[in-house]
Amino acid sequence: MRNSQRFTTILTCILAGTLIAGCTPDVPALDVDQELVEAETPALTDVQMAEVTQVVGEALGAADAEKDTEALEQRVTGPALKIRQAEYRIATAQKSDDSLSELPATMQSVFMTNSQGWPRTIFAVSERPQNLEAERFVVYTQESAQDNYELWGWFPLFPGITVPTFPASGVGTQELSELDETLQLAPTDAINQYVSLLKKPSGDAKDTFNIENDTFVKEISDLRKYMKDAAKQVEGEYKESIKPSDEWHALRTIDGGAVIVTSIELAGTLKGESGALVTPSAIEKAFLKKDAKVKNALTVKRTAIIGVYVPAKEQTTQPYVLGRLLKTTGASIPD
Template sequence: MNKRITTALAATMVCALTLGLAGCEGQVPQTVAPSVKDNEIIDVTVAQEKQIRGKILDVLNQANEAKSTDGLAARVSGSQLEIRTAQLNIAQYTQQDVTPLATIPSDVTQVVIPTDNAWPRYIFTVTTTTEDQQAKRLLVMRQESARQNYKLWAVARLLEDVSLPGFAPAKQGNVMGDANDSNLVMTPKQAVQRYADVLQNNTNSKYAGSFEDDQFRQSLVKQQEESQKGVTQNKG
């Protein structure tokens, strides 16, 4: 796994942590609305989020059907564009369906809409489980500027022992944290960098003790071991 995608995956996971991931997977707890200042207005409405997500899913479904990346960049960006491109290229080469891990349900359990005025802007949406009972997806949709469309920037599977706590209703909006917030054990920016280092180096990372083991790390280590085993066998 290249360093850029690893860091992006870490950013997605820590983004979820920064939103307050805790507890175990299941129904999202009831939301508790924080106070919101009069001048803090949500970036998009709930109806607009549904429309944006629908257009993104239409592009993804068309790409999956055609096993082609044509038009994908219109609604997908960042690490997710790299990952989707790789998945589609593999499907085209093998003439098989795109991996089920790429599935994104159309129904949702929670939408978190920020009230931040700066760019880029984000929408965080949690889907339902898939039809084959895969974990819920946390979708991160990002808009670079007012003249650009929101695009699917990252996707994280909410694995076992992971869930989102309560947020204000989407129609009210939520104030997002800052990447350099120093009132935490480590800033979110540091968390991304250090977790990426743990993903790259596992127990050899000097930050390994700062993060509890999780299913994502375990599956990544297993994949790396299997890949190394295959390389060794091929050389033999």
């Protein structure tokens, strides 16, 4: 729901606690443009949003310097927190910061909600990182008026991808709910169908999405093939699971569509015959106990963050994914 701003003019004169009538001449009625009064406005100004990105960036930088997970929690939440904590664990184990994703604090575009209630969501596209990787699509959230804005998620854009146009930051845009019926696919339907595509690229969902610039589908297919080939070498099997998160954020684009950002949990278990050894990689070792003994099985967990553009119903454009972040966030040796 959106709260309209209303203006009320009250003229009073108070003398010794008593209201005195007729203390001033009559004030003419104001001629108010009701459309402007009821217009929705962005939750933050551009200046305020720049302050948010700067404060979050400084907090992230300070936490990164010490690999301090408690400090991280002050300004980072959701899948971004899970992924950064995993990156800290890898960096500590490898005594190198190479595992830390670079996330610029300066944004070149900001897409603000005009919600006057909470929770609130803001999308942004960062400047190009110093390592010259793709720009990051960034999500900030604020749970309540008493909470700080926090970094909820980010992902690099696919090469050649076009970010849909949002209303100008001075106007703001709408947050979508699952009840919205204006899109080709409801948010959860779009997420679930994309997960189906990751699981089976040749399945029913293959005609739903435009994957011309989408490298994630091929990436997961290649990983699956590699692991199944590895299973053959140890005369075993490879099992995987890909599950969408139940948390997502969506803002409407200027053409009536929407961008939906969510996370996906992936897990794969490689198990060989009795006596075989499945050796974890250096990254996977960071999540195992130092005295863990290599056995014939290993489970690896990964977390992905994706952004899906879903056009309005009347559009002929197919839904497509803007980019993805995929990071190892756990490993274990099954009993």
